Amino acid sequence: MFKTVLTIAVLTSSLSAFAQMSQQEKNNARNRMEESLPEPQAVESKDQYRLHMGLTAGVSSPRGDVDSSPEFGINVGFQPYIPFGLGAEVVTAELADSNIQRTSVLARGTYNFGGDVPVLRSSYLGVTAGPMFVDGQTELSVGPLVGFDIPLQNQSSNFLSLGLQAKYLWTTDSQDALSAGAALKYWY
Numbered sequence: 001m002f003k004t005v006l007t008i009a010v011l012t013s014s015l016s017a018f019a020q021m022s023q024q025e026k027n028n029a030r031n032r033m034e035e036s037l038p039e040p041q042a043v044e045s046k047d048q049y050r051l052h053m054g055l056t057a058g059v060s061s062p063r064g065d066v067d068s069s070p071e072f073g074i075n076v077g078f079q080p081y082i083p084f085g086l087g088a089e090v091v092t093a094e095l096a097d098s099n100i101q102r103t104s105v106l107a108r109g110t111y112n113f114g115g116d117v118p119v120l121r122s123s124y125l126g127v128t129a130g131p132m133f134v135d136g137q138t139e140l141s142v143g144p145l146v147g148f149d150i151p152l153q154n155q156s157s158n159f160l161s162l163g164l165q166a167k168y169l170w171t172t173d174s175q176d177a178l179s180a181g182a183a184l185k186y187w188y
Contacts, residue, residue, distance in 0.1 A: 035115035038083040047156045050079040050112075051188040056165065058181015060093040060102070062174075067096035071179055077108070085110040085124065091179070102177075104141055104169070106130035123148040128167055134174050143169040143176075149185055161185045 043049055053076050060071040070093065077087025087110070092103040110126030129142040147165030166180040 036113050036117055036120050038112070038114040040084070041082045043079065043082060048079065048082060050077075050085070052077055052161075052185045053188075054183050054185030056089070056091065056181050056183045058165075058179060060095075060177050060179045062095065062177040064175045066098070066175060069093050069096040071181060075108075075183070075185075077110075079112065083112040083114060085112055085126070089128070093179075100135050102132065102134050102174070104130060104132045106141070108145065110145070119148055119150070122150050122161070122163070128169070132169070132171055132174070137173065139172045139174055141169040141171045143167055147183065149183065151187075157188060159187050161187060 054074070056071075056073040056075060058071050059068050061068040071091055072093070073089050073091030075087055075089035077085050079085045085108075087108045089106050089108060090103070091106065092101065094101050106128045107130050108126055108128040110124040113120050113123045113125075115121050124147055126145050127143070128145050129140075132139045132141040145165060145167035147163055149161040149163035151159055151161045153159040161184075163183045163185070164180070165183050166178070168176065168178050170176050
């Protein structure tokens with residue numbers, strides 16, 4: 001009962017705060033969100049290609065009775081047409097409590113957000129697909145991915161970024177897996 005009353009109180013106060021915003025404030029909030037979805041356009045300068053290489057380290061959690069295990073990888077990518085990105089990554093994990101090595105070679109396509117909302121402007125959504133090699137067998141894997149890359153320097157090129165990414169891979173034969181980890185990238 002207490003949780004229900006608390007939830008209703010929070011929702012009501014949030015709605016009343018929004019209702020008290022002036023029309024100008026509402027328009028500004030709407031414009032900020034619209035700027036977060038960049039208008040598709042051709043790349044006009046070298047900086048807009050957003051060429052990058054990176055390292056990833058995180059945790060792979062397969063479905064079923066296999067424990068989570070460390071996962072490491074490398075990735076490369078670029079933006080051939082604003083705001084869409086293409087890339088590739090190689091990720092490997094040794095499944096816990098076994099000697100099974102799981103290596104994925106994945107192509108990825110992403111939609112890169114923009115604007116001036118702090119984390120959203122550095123975020124992306126996408127899909128990844130490719131072969132997965134598990135104990136000498138080849139399987140197909142596909143899944144969604146989401147992440148963000150926060151620049152460590154305020155430059156348009158030649159800088160490092162630190163971010164997080166998560167993906168869920170459906171596979172044809174072995175266990176599906178959720179992966180999450182940190183991504184360190186160098187942007188050319």
